[in-house]
Amino acid sequence: MHLGLIGYGNITRALLDVLAREGAMPARLTVLLRPAQAEAARAAGVEVVTDTDALLAACPDLIVECAGHSAVAGTVVPALKAGIECVVVSIGALADADLHDTVRAAAKTGHTRIVLPAGAIGGVDLLAALKPSGISSVVYTSRKPPLAWKGTPAEALLDLPALTEPATFFTGTAREAALRYPKNANVAATLALAGLGFEATQVQMVADPTVGQNIHEYRVTSGAADYAIRIEGKPSPDNPKTSLATVYSVAREVMNRLNEVAI
Ligand SMILES: NC(=O)C1=CN([C@@H]2O[C@H](COP(=O)(O)OP(=O)(O)OC[C@H]3O[C@@H](n4cnc5c(N)ncnc54)[C@H](O)[C@@H]3O)[C@@H](O)[C@H]2O)C=CC1
Numbered sequence: 001m002h003l004g005l006i007g008y009g010n011i012t013r014a015l016l017d018v019l020a021r022e023g024a025m026p027a028r029l030t031v032l033l034r035p036a037q038a039e040a041a042r043a044a045g046v047e048v049v050t051d052t053d054a055l056l057a058a059c060p061d062l063i064v065e066c067a068g069h070s071a072v073a074g075t076v077v078p079a080l081k082a083g084i085e086c087v088v089v090s091i092g093a094l095a096d097a098d099l100h101d102t103v104r105a106a107a108k109t110g111h112t113r114i115v116l117p118a119g120a121i122g123g124v125d126l127l128a129a130l131k132p133s134g135i136s137s138v139v140y141t142s143r144k145p146p147l148a149w150k151g152t153p154a155e156a157l158l159d160l161p162a163l164t165e166p167a168t169f170f171t172g173t174a175r176e177a178a179l180r181y182p183k184n185a186n187v188a189a190t191l192a193l194a195g196l197g198f199e200a201t202q203v204q205m206v207a208d209p210t211v212g213q214n215i216h217e218y219r220v221t222s223g224a225a226d227y228a229i230r231i232e233g234k235p236s237p238d239n240p241k242t243s244l245a246t247v248y249s250v251a252r253e254v255m256n257r258l259n260e261v262a263i
């Protein structure tokens, strides 16, 4: 497999470690990154490109986006049009309804598809499966240590370093959450896309100095099953906003395309 990656940050670097450890390194790897990161990546033995055209010209079999919302419009859309399957982690980008339409049209043009991994959470398979049974509610709470909300609008609402007890600073729709907290609410968008949509999926975000993990809890009620799930994600050492489970979820997507059995 020739794997194309977008972004050379926390997820990409950890992903490459996991694939190497698992003996699942693709035969060829091309990474689209910011020019400032090119030297470090080349030193790690990675084939580097710095613009979308060069990534597409390399013709990877699969592209995995591990960068940020802007990469979805900038690189994923042209890649889909060119017929390359794309796994996207910055799922919150699809809260922009126009971009969501553009992405779907691009996949149709390229006769390919965009794959949305479970990312930091689990249970998305069940939620998506339950959709035709009629889902009546999806309520999601994201609870992270104050540090994980640094550099987000939560900073203007709370004195994050001084918090001594949990503070719920956001209650609203998945759409609002994903658009206002692009680096922290991809899970909200994933649940919305799997289940009730961006307007009806209810989201709470909590800065909690009493926890050391990124805790994702959601409850689903539907025609065929009701369930609640709680994931206590360990934060990535290099980016406390991102749960380590996200890296493994992306690794699973890659390994499922290399193995005889996909699970
Ligand atoms: N689906 C999910 O459950 C989750 C999704 N995420 C998302 O995954 C993405 C990556 O997360 P991390 O690796 O932890 O972030 P990071 O900030 O450590 O790394 C992202 C890297 O991509 C680079 N980048 C951004 N836009 C780019 C572009 N257009 N082209 C090339 N490089 C670009 C940045 O400069 C940075 O080096 C973020 O959007 C994050 O919000 C994170 C956690 C869970």
Ligand SMILES: O=C([O-])CC(=O)C(=O)O
Pocket (backbone or CB within 6 Å): 120, 182, 183, 184, 185, 186, 187, 188, 214, 233, 241, 242, 243, 244, 246
């Ligand atoms: O990794 C996590 O804990 C979840 C996250 O950042 C997101 O939903 O964007």
